[in-house]
Amino acid sequence: MITMENIIRDGHETLRNKAEEVKLPISTEDKTTLDEMLEFLKNSQDETIAKKYGLRSGVGLAAPQINVSKKMLAVYIQDDSKGNSIELQLVNPKIVSHSVQKAYLPGGEGCLSVDESKPGLVHRNYKVTIEAFDIDGTPFKKRFKGYPAIVLQHEIDHLNGVMFYDYINQNDPFKPLDDAVEVN
Ligand code: K2U
Ligand code: NI
Secondary structure, three states: OHHHHHOOOOHHHHEEEEEEEOOOOOHHHHHHHHHHHHHHHHHOOOOOHHHHOOOOOEEEEEHHHHHOOOOEEEEEEEOOOOOOEEEEEHHHEEEEEEEEEEEOOOOOEEEEEHHHHHHHHOOEEEEEEEEEEEEOOOOOEEEEOOOHHHHHHHHHHHHHHOHHHHHHHOOOOOOOOOOOOOOO
């Protein structure tokens, strides 16, 4: 199982590299890695397991964060209000279109690979359309908005060597862009 020891931290060169496209058909090894990434997210959101193994809660994880420089990511977002959850294991994901409108989390963002706080707003696209392949190699295309869209952009950034704090306006970190949507 993946634990925090497997997650590389800011300063490790892999976090600033562009990850490699995954060769299709997806190998057994890459499928296992994707399953372990999703398992980590579920474990990290289980109070008992997270406490037992000292896991930081995460809703997304990109393969470079476990020092696997491949274009693979997992997302696990539980939406208790409506009972549905978002569970994704994506290979070679790309944003094929996005809204003009921007969005941000009012409290800023964090990252499992960044131990210290980096206060400030991260403006992202409010809506994105993602094309990818799923773990079975089936083509995937879906539009996301709001929080899931923010999480996916954070993870896809990891595949391109971009960190969330790269976007923070150091002169006025909590100044929202005009017309940007606050996402809660
Ligand atoms: O990539 C990662 O390090 C996981 C990030 C994902 C993230 C996406 C969007 C905005 C902030 C972070 C975090 O660890 S997830 C942490 C977290 C957990 C529960 C709810 C919100 C954020
Ligand atoms: Ni991150």
